[in-house]
Amino acid sequence: MLHAKVVDVSKEKIDLAKAQKFIASSKCGASIYFVGTVRDQNDNKKVTGITYDSHDALVIKSFEEIYKEAETKFKFTNIAVFIEHIKGHAALGDASIIIAVACKHRAQAYEFSRYIIEEIKKRTPIWKKEHYEGEDSKWLKGNPLVDQNQLK
């Protein structure tokens, strides 16, 4: 069971309570919440915030692909996964992504959650523009998108 969404922070907020509600199940004995937040330093520069850009349709597609691949890879049953990533401006400490995973056992939940965030980093089309003290800002270099079809 998957919930996947890009949250435009100019219209609504990303909300951990929604994740909690979505993955709640008496069939699961372990829940993991991964929350990515905006930190105040990068490359020895003082960060004041980040603007996230997103190709929404491709982001949702990649979340769904990653979830299906994880299901095939791990073969766990009774899994619930909630993934939301923001787009728009985030201040220091604000959440940029929530990945909530519920599984039968804790080892499964850790494994599934870790797989999802690592794959998102590799292939989900989201971009960051960091803002620094002094009103300077810069798009981060990032990694070229890995085309999964070319890997097959």
Next chain:
Amino acid sequence: MKIILELYGASREFSEKDYLKFNLKEKSSINDLRNEIFSFIDKNFKGNNNFKKLVKSSKFCSEENNIVADNYKITKDQKIGIIPPIGGG
């Protein structure tokens, strides 16, 4: 063919709008589109090398939301997204 190139990430520096417009010959490929973008950078940004590197390292996304190869033939007017190197999370 009329192509609307949707800009994402660092490629947004190419325009104040969210897109660029290009006119391509029939049966042009993504590679041809890439060359048109290089010409645009030459004309509007004095051949800015960082912008050209960005385009070289970018993928492209069709209107059907598929990442397409450089030899992909564009057969109709459509929106195409430029997908620069990514880094979310």
